[in-house]
Amino acid sequence: MAAAAAGPFSLREVLDAFRRCVTEQREVLLEPYLSGWRGLIRFLQSLGAVFSFISKDAVSKVALLEAHRQQHRFVSLQALVQHELAAGPAALRARPDSGCRTVLRLHRALRWLQLFLEGLRSGEPRTSVLCTDAYNASLAEHHPWVVRKAATVAFCALPSRDAFLEIMNVGSAEEAVAMLGEAIPYIGDVYGITQELFAKHKLLDLP
Numbered sequence: 001m002a003a004a005a006a007g008p009f010s011l012r013e014v015l016d017a018f019r020r021c022v023t024e025q026r027e028v029l030l031e032p033y034l035s036g037w038r039g040l041i042r043f044l045q046s047l048g049a050v051f052s053f054i055s056k057d058a059v060s061k062v063a064l065l066e067a068h069r070q071q072h073r074f075v076s077l078q079a080l081v082q083h084e085l086a087a088g089p090a091a092l093r094a095r096p097d098s099g100c101r102t103v104l105r106l107h108r109a110l111r112w113l114q115l116f117l118e119g120l121r122s123g124e125p126r127t128s129v130l131c132t133d134a135y136n137a138s139l140a141e142h143h144p145w146v147v148r149k150a151a152t153v154a155f156c157a158l159p160s161r162d163a164f165l166e167i168m169n170v171g172s173a174e175e176a177v178a179m180l181g182e183a184i185p186y187i188g189d190v191y192g193i194t195q196e197l198f199a200k201h202k203l204l205d206l207p
């Protein structure tokens with residue numbers, strides 16, 4: 001399956017995907033989780049070549065997880081974690097292609113997204129400032145200097161807040177802000193469940 005489906009970005013689709021992620025049993029379903037990421041990546045790809053080093057990394061991580069999902073028929077994130085933990089924590093830590101370490105990278109990026117969307121909703125017009133602040137409070141501590149530098153330079157090329165609200169394809173700026181308000185709790189819920197799961201199994205520092 002392609003990492004990002006065709007067609008313009010729609011925040012509504014991303015919102016729907018993350019809404020579908022969480023079951024009544026508080027499990028995180030992998031299919032909508034990866035679908036949500038594909039929608040986000042489509043957005044990132046539309047921003048131009050300066051962001052391609054970021055979108056390529058996200059595409060490869062989504063593709064790896066999709067392959068794990070299909071190979072083992074995992075329905076949920078919990079099933080993937082249980083399966084990989086069964087080999088023992090040491091074996092899991094030694095695997096550079098594990099689903100757990102890959103989910104962990106996207107999980108940290110989901111925190112960035114949550115903070116960034118909260119910033120966009122707040123009305124701050126400088127998207128590069130919002131993005132840098134969200135990055136510094138989430139992903140930055142896990143990245144080496146060179147990645148931090150490249151990311152911070154790329155953030156300067158972000159479109160304005162008004163352009164962002166328009167690209168969301170949900171109508172007026174007011175409607176876009178309202179949809180952000182709807183989407184953020186779903187993203188926060190997925191983040192919170194994953195954080196708890198990874199903390200419980202001591203997986204938050206997988207190399």
Ligand SMILES: CCCCCCCC/C=C\CCCCCCCC(=O)N[C@@H](COP(=O)(O)O)[C@H](O)/C=C/CCCCCCCCCCCCC
Pocket residue numbers: 011040041043044053054055057058105106108109112113131135139143147151158164168207
């Ligand atoms: C309507 C507004 C919607 C906003 C839509 C935002 C779309 C964002 C789409 C994707 C986000 C990118 C996710 C990046 C995942 C990064 C995972 C990671 O940490 N990878 C690093 C570690 O991996 P391993 O080496 O351990 O395998 C890897 O080194 C990273 C390389 C690339 C740099 C990552 C910088 C991430 C910056 C945050 C995203 C900024 C996007 C700005 C666009 C608004």
